[in-house]
Amino acid sequence: MSPEDDKESPEKAFASNTSLHGFNRIASSPGGSPRVLWVIAILGSYTGFGYMFGSMMASYFKYDTITDTTLEFADELLFPAVTICNMNKFDSDKLQVADWSYLSLFLYGIQADIPTILALGMQPDETVNSTMTGVKIEDLVLAKGFNLSSNRMPLCLWRGAYCSEQNFTHSFGHYGNCYTFNADADNQLKQTTEGAHGNGFTAFVDIKEDKYTESFLVSGNAEVGLKLLVHDPREPPMMDTQGIALAPGNHAFIAIKQILYENHVPPWGVCKDLQLEYYDTYTLNGCYLECRSKHVVRNCSCRPYDLPGTAPSCDPRTMFTCVRAVLAQVITGDLKCDCPVPCRMTSYSTSLSFAGFPNKHTRNYLAPLLGMEPGYMADNGVVFSVFYEKLNYQKIRQLKAMDEGQLSSNIGGMMGLFLGASVLSLLEVCEYLLKRLLGFLGRTRNAGVFHVQTQEPKSATEKKALN
Ligand SMILES: *[C@@H]1O[C@H](CO)[C@@H](O)[C@H](O)[C@H]1NC(C)=O
Ligand SMILES: *[C@@H]1O[C@H](CO)[C@@H](O)[C@H](O)[C@H]1NC(C)=O
Ligand SMILES: *[C@@H]1O[C@H](CO)[C@@H](O)[C@H](O)[C@H]1NC(C)=O
Ligand SMILES: *[C@@H]1O[C@H](CO)[C@@H](O)[C@H](O)[C@H]1NC(C)=O
Secondary structure, three states, X not given: OOHHHHOOOHHHHHHHHOOOOOHHHHHHXXXXXXXXXXXXXXXXXXXXXXXXXXXXXXXXXXXOEEEEEEEEEOOOEEOOEEEEXXXXXXXXXXXXXXXXXXXXXXXXXXXXXXXXXXXXXXXXXXXXXXXXXXXXXXXXXXXXXXXXXXXXXXXXXXXXXXXXXXXXXXXXXXXXXXXXXXXOHHHOOEXXXXXXXXXXXXXXXXXXXXXXXXXXXXXXXXXXXXXXXXXXXXXXXXXXXXXXXXOOOEEEEEEEEEEEEEOOOOOOOOOOOOOOXXXXXXXXXXXXXXXXXXXXXXXXXXXXXXXXXXXXXXXXXXXXXXXXXXHHHHHHOOOOOOOOOOOEEEEEEEEEEEEEOOOXXXXXXXXXXXXXXXXXXXXXEEEXXXXXXXXXXEEEEEEEOOOHHHHHHHHHHHHHXXXXXXXXXXXXXXXXXXXXXXXXXXXXXXXXXXXXXXXHHHHHHHHHHHO
8 A cells, every 4th residue: 555545534534633513523433323413512512603603794794883082181281273254244334425426235235336325425435436346355354344453352361471463364254354363283282270260361352333334135244243253273264154253242151162073984884084175174164165266156156255165256247146045055955065064173162151341340340441432342242262161072983893803703703702713723724625625636647546545445444434
């Protein structure tokens, strides 16, 4: 007999030596019912494993998520940007006759020429003979709207130190001129102790309610006050749909809380960071503003003064006849914006409380020092303080309900429980299959009459041995 014939068949070698439980039992059991029982037990185990494997795969490919909320405590927190707008685009005392005529359709829905304006009792000025060709609406808003020069903001404090209009960044919004405190995302201010007193950001703004030129019936508003939004400095403010409104005659205490969101990419979540054209960071507000701008440019061939873009600025007539309708359709959802949720975002929740302002002493002694009538402050003064009440923040993370590591350890556990198998056992199976394949190839190549002949008696003796 050749050494070849001496070797056991690959099946027998595999069954006797494998680390998979049970097979060596079949190979070594004396036959009859114990072997049948072992075969049944092995089949049962493999069925159990198949079922568990299937259900684990199914639950992995459902891509379920769980939400993890943690409260993190910190020694200092980055202070957010605070944007304020007066609810008034133009101050009436800064508008001249020609401006009134130019803006009349935009502000009141009626086109009034200069003689009509004069007939309404306006004093003629040097602009009565001028035409407003080439004047852009944003230049008018900037020059004749709300600004923060000293008489409009008698007090501005950051952690007890005075600040001024130089610490604000200008932007255009739905309400005209808006000013953002702490707008530099690379150089954010920090709050290091909790609470309001002497902390955070406090300002007193004179809204000049008798200079309001807004009309609710066209595209303006009927309110008087300040709109304020606390936001991430990387995110442009959207003052018409977000923010809180503050009324004169109050001191608003705005306690803020930071919430960080981490969302998951598909297929677990829906987040996606797009590349925006006019903003560095992808944010929902940035996306909505660009979307509004695109819809208006497509239908009106111009860009509203408060939206990003490079199209020429819309004149007051187009603002009234076209832009208003398109923006209304965007807001009602008839014109769609495709803005997915960003994968990371920071938002701020606010809780407000109010105190009356001013008190008797301030009214009677401080107001005259600021050149104000005693009753003026209550009608025009908006005071607000923005601060972290607690130096902690909330982190809301979307996590995979089952990640790849958990999936493989679950499968490993089930393999151990049902099969007694590991990755190395799989290698044994592979080794066996490889031997079988090589044997098969060798047989067919050697045109194996001889092999077939030697194979027969060998398998016969093998059968005998097994029995
Ligand atoms: C405007 O034009 C009228 C008539 O041409 C002239 O009498 C008047 O002085 C002009 N007013 C100004 C401010 O230039
Ligand atoms: C703000 O408005 C006042 C008039 O109310 C004006 O004198 C001042 O120059 C304006 N400041 C800026 C920065 O435009
Ligand atoms: C405000 O601006 C002034 C001048 O640029 C600067 O010295 C100061 O640090 C700023 N204050 C804050 C709170 O940013
Ligand atoms: C776009 O403009 C056309 C004509 O200018 C108008 O019929 C259509 O309603 C406008 N669409 C929107 C969404 O305003």
